Amino acid sequence: MSTTPPPPLHVRGVTVRFAGLTALDDVSFTVAPGTIHALIGPNGAGKSTCFNVLSGLTRPDSGSVCLGERELTSLPVHKIATLGVARTFQNIVVTAGTVGDNLMLGRHTLSRAGFAASALRLPRAVREQREHRARAREIAELTGLGALFDSPVALLSYGDRKRVELARALCLEPRVLLLDEPVAGMNGGERARTVEVLRTVREELGLSVLLVEHDMALVMRLAEDVTVLDFGRRIAAGAPDVVQADPEVRRAYLGAPATEERTP
Numbered sequence: 001m002s003t004t005p006p007p008p009l010h011v012r013g014v015t016v017r018f019a020g021l022t023a024l025d026d027v028s029f030t031v032a033p034g035t036i037h038a039l040i041g042p043n044g045a046g047k048s049t050c051f052n053v054l055s056g057l058t059r060p061d062s063g064s065v066c067l068g069e070r071e072l073t074s075l076p077v078h079k080i081a082t083l084g085v086a087r088t089f090q091n092i093v094v095t096a097g098t099v100g101d102n103l104m105l106g107r108h109t110l111s112r113a114g115f116a117a118s119a120l121r122l123p124r125a126v127r128e129q130r131e132h133r134a135r136a137r138e139i140a141e142l143t144g145l146g147a148l149f150d151s152p153v154a155l156l157s158y159g160d161r162k163r164v165e166l167a168r169a170l171c172l173e174p175r176v177l178l179l180d181e182p183v184a185g186m187n188g189g190e191r192a193r194t195v196e197v198l199r200t201v202r203e204e205l206g207l208s209v210l211l212v213e214h215d216m217a218l219v220m221r222l223a224e225d226v227t228v229l230d231f232g233r234r235i236a237a238g239a240p241d242v243v244q245a246d247p248e249v250r251r252a253y254l255g256a257p258a259t260e261e262r263t264p
């Protein structure tokens with residue numbers, strides 16, 4: 001467990017254009033240390049583009065992303081990961097090997113012993129591997145995968161496979177975790193379990209979480225702060241109840257006039 005709180009993640013004036021379409025238009029928000037922050041908005045609002053900027057897959061046309069004082073803007077993906085920002089993807093990418101194998105892949109970037117030392121099984125490399133495996137087991141326990149550590153991923157349920165992705169991202173020891181639709185495709189029981197796991201992970205590891213999620217009930221239950229995008233612009237931000245009551249947010253989701261009295 002980390003003893004110091006994570007630095008704030010600052011997104012400042014980020015703009016991304018794709019051939020004439022402005023996918024993000026001067027977007028700013030801050031993920032406060034140790035909070036769960038949700039990024040929501042209708043289809044095409046710019047949420048994935050924002051995640052891609054934060055994780056280094058997309059270079060913004062202007063604006064900046066900083067973890068505390070450290071500028072992350074336009075750094076390569078692996079560099080951003082080693083500086084403490086890890087992400088999961090909307091679609092499951094793990095399919096081969098055991099749960100343990102996949103979590104060890106997550107530890108790979110943290111390995112100090114070189115490839116040759118590992119291949120020759122030098123004592124330092126062997127010790128390091130053992131430590132990484134022990135930590136991978138701890139993270140498996142934390143994410144409810146302890147009993148499945150030696151199971152092939154291909155045999156797991158959909159919900160468990162999604163949690164392997166979460167656990168693999170946690171194996172990078174991030175300070176900020178970016179979750180792209182963590183409960184998409186899950187049934188009710190799996191959703192409830194994942195919410196519990198996310199709460200435990202945040203408390204035990206003391207990290208910040210930024211999540212994109214379409215399940216509004218889950219967002220309102222889990223997040224402390226919400227940023228709402230529509231057509232690439234930030235249209236609202238604040239606590240879940242404040243955002244939920246915002247007429248501009250209702251209009252964006254329902255296509256209704258801003259004065260309409262319906263809830264999102």
Ligand SMILES: Nc1ncnc2c1ncn2[C@@H]1O[C@H](COP(=O)(O)OP(=O)(O)OP(=O)(O)O)[C@@H](O)[C@H]1O
Nearest residue numbers: 018021022023041042043044045046047048049050
């Ligand atoms: N590589 C790209 N090239 C051109 N246009 C893109 C590209 N990526 C995204 N866009 C466009 O940018 C806008 C924002 O898309 P983005 O995927 O970020 O939205 P989103 O909020 O994640 O949507 P969804 O909820 O449907 O996943 C959309 O109009 C999309 O068509």
